[in-house]
Amino acid sequence: MNSRERIITAKKSTTDYLKEIWGFKELFWILAKRDILVKYKQTVLGIGWSVIRPLVTMIVMAFAFGKIGKLDTNTAIPFTLVVAPGVIIWLFFSQSLQALSQSIVLNSNLVSKVYFPRLIIPLSTIFLGLVDVLISIILFFIICIWYQFLPDWKLLLVPLFILMTFLAAFGIGLISAVLNVKFRDIGQIIPFVIQFGYFISPVGYLTESVRSTGQPWFYKLFVLNPVTGCIDALRWCMLDDFAAFNWDSFVPLVIFIVVTFFYSIRFFRKHENSFVDHI
Incomplete structure (x- = not known):
């Protein structure tokens, strides 16, 4: 019978930590699968909610910002197509942020009883929102067919911006x-x-409309929002030549990702050994 010895130390190098995460990759898939199944368990419509939620949101926002807000007067394409990338990004971002922030607390029983790299828990939450994103993108293609709109090759970059x-x-x-x-x-x-972030992100309107308000200081603050960069990038690759690539929001997005990614992992590793004490 084969056996394997595992030595647990308080401080590990980055390389050892990554190897340990890879060693628990099966747990990663188990947690991801469990989260997806729990989300739709005992629901009447099941995965249908992943269609209803973005579809209703697109329709409501297209009507509110397009018809009532009169923002669809200068658009060369149907305003529903303009709103769609914003809705896709916002629903994914908000769901991911919510799941990440609650991940350790919701898995407190697992954290307090079994040893494994705790970073696996928040990492596994990515698949929870990817199912909805995939369905939302399929819904976007259906809307494109309805309006006879044909996106170009930049659609290949959608996974990168997601x-x-x-x-x-x-x-x-x-x-x-x-x-x-x-x-x-x-x-x-x-x-x-x-x-609050829902209202300061260009979900139902274009970033260009903020630039045209005549308030340069507000526009400079607006593009610092990382969600703005994500939405602008997705609109660029989904809406053909309608939306130009916005470097003003993309550069702050890249800087934000790099800084917060490395700092957050360092912050997490510094405190993960004390989770059991507080749970």
Whole structure:
């Protein structure tokens, strides 16, 4: 009978830590699969909610910002297509951030009883939102067929910007997950931040409309929002020549991802050994 010895130390090098995560890759897939199954368990419509939610959101926002807000007067394509990338990004970002911030607390029983690299738990949440994203993109193609709109080759870059959206949520979500273990108020703050961020992100309107307000200082603050960069990038690759690539929002997005990604992992590793004490 083969046996394997595992030595657990308080401080590991980055290389050893990554090897340990790879050694627990089966647990990663188990947690991801469990989260997806739990999400749709005992629901009447099941995965149908992944169609209803983005579809209703697109229709409502297209009507609110397009018809009532009169933002569809200067668009060369149907305003529903303009709104769609914003809805796809926002639903994925908000869901990822919420899942990340609650990941350790919701798995407290597992954390307190079994040893494994705790980073696996927040990492596994990426698949929870990817199912909805995939369905939303299929829904976007159906809308394109309805309006006889044909995107170009830049659609191949969609997975890249979806990944960047998760990384943008990952840094804040990972720090929030650590703080939520010690201060459960974080679990109440995150939904408020998500609701507030909805209004300061170009989900139902173009970033260009903010630039045209004649307030340069507000535009400079607006493009610092990482969600703005994600939405602008996805619109660029989904809407053909309608939306130009916006470097003003993309550069801050890349800087935000790099800084928060490495800092959040360092912050997480510094505190992960104390999770059991607070749980």
